[in-house]
Amino acid sequence: MIKELLEIGVSKKMYGIFYGMRYSDFLFLWVLFINLIVVAYLGIGNHQKALKVGQLQENGEQIIAWFEGFEAKVQAGEAVTQKSCVPAEEGAGIGKGVKVNTWKDCVGSLFATGGPFGDYSNLLMPEDPPYASKCDKHELGTSGAFIFEKMTMNPAGPPAVSPMEPNEKLMSGMNIRLSLCDTGYYLIKIGEFKL
Amino acid sequence: MNLNSAPISSLNLRIRKRVYDLFFNAHIKNNYHHQFEHFITYMIVLNMAGLVLEHIPIIYESRQNLFHLFDVFSLGVFTAEYILRLYVAPEDPAFHSKKIPRLAFFKSPFALIDLISILPFYLGAFFEADLRVLRALRLLRLFKLFRAVTPAVHHFLEQNKHKSFRYKIYALVNETPTSGELHHIFDLMIVAWVILSVLSVIFESVQSVNYYLHSEFVILDIMAVAVFSTEYLMRIYSSPEDPRFKAWFTGRLKNATTPNSIIDLLAILPFYLESFLHHLFDLRFLRVFRLMRLLKLARYSGATQSLFIVIKREWPVMKASAFIMMLLVMLAACLGYLFEHEAQPDKFENIPQSIYWSVITLASVGYGDISPVTPAGRAITIVLALLGIGIFAIPAAILSSALSDQLRIDRETMMDELYHMLEDGVISAEEQELIEAEAKRLHLSKSELDRLLEKAKVQMGLDQTAAAQVAAGSGVVSSELNLEFLSKHPELAAEQLKITISKLQQIVSISNRDQLHQYVDDPNNVTPLQSELLKLLLKNSSKSK
Numbered sequence: 076m077i078k079e080l081l082e083i084g085v086s087k088k089m090y091g092i093f094y095g096m097r098y099s100d101f102l103f104l105w106v107l108f109i110n111l112i113v114v115a116y117l118g119i120g121n122h123q124k125a126l127k128v129g130q131l132q133e134n135g136e137q138i139i140a141w142f143e144g145f146e147a148k149v150q151a152g153e154a155v156t157q158k159s160c161v162p163a164e165e166g167a168g169i170g171k172g173v174k175v176n177t178w179k180d181c182v183g184s185l186f187a188t189g190g191p192f193g194d195y196s197n198l199l200m201p202e203d204p205p206y207a208s209k210c211d212k213h214e215l216g217t218s219g220a221f222i223f224e225k226m227t228m229n230p231a232g233p234p235a236v237s238p239m240e241p242n243e244k245l246m247s248g249m250n251i252r253l254s255l256c257d258t259g260y261y262l263i264k265i266g267e268f269k270l
Numbered sequence: 271m272n273l274n275s276a277p278i279s280s281l282n283l284r285i286r287k288r289v290y291d292l293f294f295n296a297h298i299k300n301n302y303h304h305q306f307e308h309f310i311t312y313m314i315v316l317n318m319a320g321l322v323l324e325h326i327p328i329i330y331e332s333r334q335n336l337f338h339l340f341d342v343f344s345l346g347v348f349t350a351e352y353i354l355r356l357y358v359a360p361e362d363p364a365f366h367s368k369k370i371p372r373l374a375f376f377k378s379p380f381a382l383i384d385l386i387s388i389l390p391f392y393l394g395a396f397f398e399a400d401l402r403v404l405r406a407l408r409l410l411r412l413f414k415l416f417r418a419v420t421p422a423v424h425h426f427l428e429q430n431k432h433k434s435f436r437y438k439i440y441a442l443v444n445e446t447p448t449s450g451e452l453h454h455i456f457d458l459m460i461v462a463w464v465i466l467s468v469l470s471v472i473f474e475s476v477q478s479v480n481y482y483l484h485s486e487f488v489i490l491d492i493m494a495v496a497v498f499s500t501e502y503l504m505r506i507y508s509s510p511e512d513p514r515f516k517a518w519f520t521g522r523l524k525n526a527t528t529p530n531s532i533i534d535l536l537a538i539l540p541f542y543l544e545s546f547l548h549h550l551f552d553l554r555f556l557r558v559f560r561l562m563r564l565l566k567l568a569r570y571s572g573a574t575q576s577l578f579i580v581i582k583r584e585w586p587v588m589k590a591s592a593f594i595m596m597l598l599v600m601l602a603a604c605l606g607y608l609f610e611h612e613a614q615p616d617k618f619e620n621i622p623q624s625i626y627w628s629v630i631t632l633a634s635v636g637y638g639d640i641s642p643v644t645p646a647g648r649a650i651t652i653v654l655a656l657l658g659i660g661i662f663a664i665p666a667a668i669l670s671s672a673l674s675d676q677l678r679i680d681r682e683t684m685m686d687e688l689y690h691m692l693e694d695g696v697i698s699a700e701e702q703e704l705i706e707a708e709a710k711r712l713h714l715s716k717s718e719l720d721r722l723l724e725k726a727k728v729q730m731g732l733d734q735t736a737a738a739q740v741a742a743g744s745g746v747v748s749s750e751l752n753l754e755f756l757s758k759h760p761e762l763a764a765e766q767l768k769i770t771i772s773k774l775q776q777i778v779s780i781s782n783r784d785q786l787h788q789y790v791d792d793p794n795n796v797t798p799l800q801s802e803l804l805k806l807l808l809k810n811s812s813k814s815k
Contacts, residue, residue, distance in 0.1 A: 117545040118492030125485035
């Protein structure tokens with residue numbers, strides 16, 4: 076053993092570390108080693124989740140950028156592909172037979188196959204949809220989902236935030252906040268956009 | 271020409287020696303060796319931090335110039351260090367005896383690491399080189415840390431040569447007579463990780479930071495858990511080496527239930543629990559518990575330990591004080607509820623709400639969200655506010671006085687230790703280190719320590735003088751006085767000589783003179799001086815008879 080250690084370049088002083096080792100010492104080293112393996116295993120899992128969260132954040136930024144571009148096109152009166160996301164002008168014939176798009180139509184078309192975000196999926200919970208109405212720890216599938224919230228501006232303080240209900244009518248000038256539901260079911264704010 | 275070169279060479283030697291003594295000689299106290307080593311170590315650590323931060327675009331991209339400046343500064347520092355080490359190599363005992371000391375230094379492993387960590391950057395200035403490779407080479411600077419660790423490891427192994435593996439682990443994680451510098455390095459590493467990990471938890475809660483550095487925080491946490499769990503296992507495994515926890519199982523269990531071990535466990539437990547049980551329970555609150563790692567630092571602070579001792583000692587008084595405080599809070603809350611409930615049913619809705627008002631008023635915080643409006647309620651508030659000053663001051667005064675007492679006790683204990691160390695008249699290097707460590711723990715300045723040492727020396731001197739005087743007065747020789755002490759007191763030295771001569775005379779007078787003569791005449795038995803002295807004593811003894 077000593078010879079082998081010396082042959083691989085371990086000095087005699089290093090050998091001194093292992094002087095008088097007993098079975099319990101080897102057992103301790105094994106426990107130490109196993110603990111490090113467990114920490115590394117769990118850590119790799121956590122890190123992979125963190126990378127997925129990072130990827131989802133980037134996807135979220137893409138969604139914000141898309142909506143900003145979309146709003147600019149609508150404002151300029153240019154043709155848009157996602158007609159279901161075009162907001163109605165305030166007081167422009169609402170209730171007089173003019174069809175107003177709802178949030179369900181818009182978000183559904185965006186994340187549907189062939190939509191601009193059709194490739195996006197919930198990276199943390201692949202079986203669950205990529206978006207949800209709220210981040211709920213009782214619904215495990217909402218982890219990793221995008222959360223869209225309607226912001227009602229309040230001149231006296233911070234804006235009031237409420238979930239975007241599926242039947243919410245899309246009105247021009249509507250402020251929406253996009254967040255990501257993280258692994259611990261906390262919201263990570265990605266950004267805001269205007270319709 | 272030779273006449274001129276001789277003084278220059280002499281000057282060069284003197285400068286070299288001076289530089290070596292100032293920055294590299296570990297055996298000289300009060301030079302800049304430790305500061306220099308610490309500075310280099312900090313630079314290495316900062317370089318590593320810089321290397322990591324450069325890979326985070328959000329940090330690096332907007333501060334490229336700053337990173338570049340730091341890189342140039344580091345290169346300058348490490349180059350200066352290398353040149354200095356090369357220059358003073360002939361003074362270094364490790365290379366002094368070699369034929370060409372500087373060549374021997376140049377070929378030494380540490381010097382090669384030093385060179386590799388700086389040379390590529392100079393070569394890069396003249397040749398086409400991939401910048402990424404040059405940057406990666408900075409990782410080699412980490413190996414420079416081995417310059418500090420390797421001697422400590424060798425010293426540790428030497429000190430614990432015949433000790434068991436478990437004892438070595440114990441000596442590494444705990445302060446023992448054989449722990450040496452390696453234990454301090456280990457402690458320093460744990461403290462650094464605690465600070466890094468706590469900072470990481472704090473910044474993780476800042477969304478704008480966490481948004482960009484989430485995966486980096488996760489990596490830091492994994493590394494921190496790996497370090498802390500290894501430390502925890504090492505402490506638990508080696509605890510039977512401590513006489514308090516001798517039994518292999520119950521000893522370890524007893525050790526695991528000590529406050530320090532519980533803190534160590536709490537520092538790592540959130541990671542395991544969150545990983546294994548997150549599907550069963552909502553364990554998000556455990557994330558905040560990672561801040562408990564800060565409590566690990568209490569192990570390294572003497573002041574915290576003193577505070578715990580004081581709280582433990584003064585607990586009965588504190589309990590009484592807390593009881594009075596509680597009584598007053600309850601009484602005030604009940605009266606507040608009684609007088610204010612009708613006037614303000616929304617604010618003094620029930621007694622628990624009144625308790626909140628009572629505590630806020632007693633503690634002189636006074637948020638003002640709940641305040642009395644009735645005359646009786648206001649009258650109570652006046653009394654409560656006045657009493658609050660005194661009541662809350664009691665525990666503070668008790669703690670303050672007890673801490674002061676504890677400090678006095680600690681200093682007295684230190685004085686006793688000093689007396690004990692001075693019994694042989696000399697303070698060895700080890701004793702000096704112990705004194706300095708204790709003085710650091712008690713927050714004594716250098717001048718205060720010197721004053722205490724002087725006091726102890728004077729006290730010891732007085733004791734010995736008194737002993738000598740008693741001995742001289744009674745004509746009986748007391749225990750031997752130490753030579754260092756006598757060298758500083760010639761009158762006592764003369765007295766001691768007289769006593770010794772008297773004793774010699776007594777011995778000669780009761781001995782057989784013929785046999786003594788025979789013994790003294792044999793040159794194998796005595797030295798010429800001893801022979802002369804003994805003959806003189808014998809002659810004197812004959813005369814007196």
